[in-house]
Amino acid sequence: MGDVVAMPETTGAGPRRGGPANLKAMAAQEIRRRVFSGQLRPGAKIDQDALADELGISKLPVREALITLDHEGVVEHIARRGAYVARMTREDIRDHYRVFGLVSGLAAERAARNLSPESLQALTDLADRMAAETDPAEQERLNFEFHRRINHASGSRRLVSILGLLAKTVSHGFYEAHEDWPGKASEDHRRILNALAARSAARAKSLVEKHFADGGERAVALLEQQGFWDR
Known part of the structure; x- marks a missing residue:
């Protein structure tokens, strides 16, 4: 999940350069x-001009990105002073x-009822490849x-849309920063798979919720390690 924190399970490829929307997303x-x-600490002022220069883009997408991040709670705008990293x-x-985890759990609950045998096998193959892989x-x-397939198997465009928004706003780095995370994730994925295969919607929901709650504890530990809350 890089040295930034999208979900223990939901980061995707970065945006491509191109139109205004992509430049805003990149910023x-x-x-x-x-x-x-930890490069920008809570309370630090964000130099919009310098950032635009470093990224090789105009100031407008940077300003628009900061508005988005203000809505996410990552950035705080202070009148007549500028944008600061939120505390x-x-x-x-x-x-x-x-x-x-709650929204992902809802998706898994639906997926337990909807997944075809072929989709379950595809998830099993992904879990096997992940367990054997050594490259973070x-x-x-x-x-x-793995998680994308479960989310889409829910058959709910609304849940998938909400999960996409949530995924953008959390940190990643689990597989690189925590040596024991791959083993933990692999065990969790097997339990989730077993619940899905058994069509146990309630258990799939509960396991996914716990999986992400545990990820939150890892994220806090990772941010502490990176000095996020150090003054």
Whole structure:
């Protein structure tokens, strides 16, 4: 999940350069990366002009990205002073993962009823490949695909849309920063798979919720390690 924190399970490829929307997304992604890697600390002022120069883009997409990040709670705008990194607490991070887990749990609950035998086999194959993989970046990619398939199997465009928004606002780095996370994730994925195969909607929901709650604890530990809350 890189040195920034999208879900223990939901980061995707970065935006491509191109139109205004992509430039805004690129700027937002870079600001998140700097915040959650500890490069920009809570309370630090964000130099919009310098950031635009570093990214090789105009100031407009940077300003638009900061508005988006203000809505996410990552950035705080102070009148006549500028944009600052918001002072998020450990509970803010944990709560975000819990919310992510609740929505993901709903998707898994639906998926338990909808998944075809072929889709279950595809998930099993992904879990097998993830367990055998040693490259963190590839583990991240397979992990993303595993959860993406479950989310889409819910058959709910609304849940998938909400999960896409939530995924953009959390930190990643689990597979690189926590040596024991791949093993933990693999065990969780097997339990989730077993629940899905048994068509146990309630158990699939509960397991996914716990999986993401545990991810929240790992995210807090990772941010502490990176000095996120150090003065």
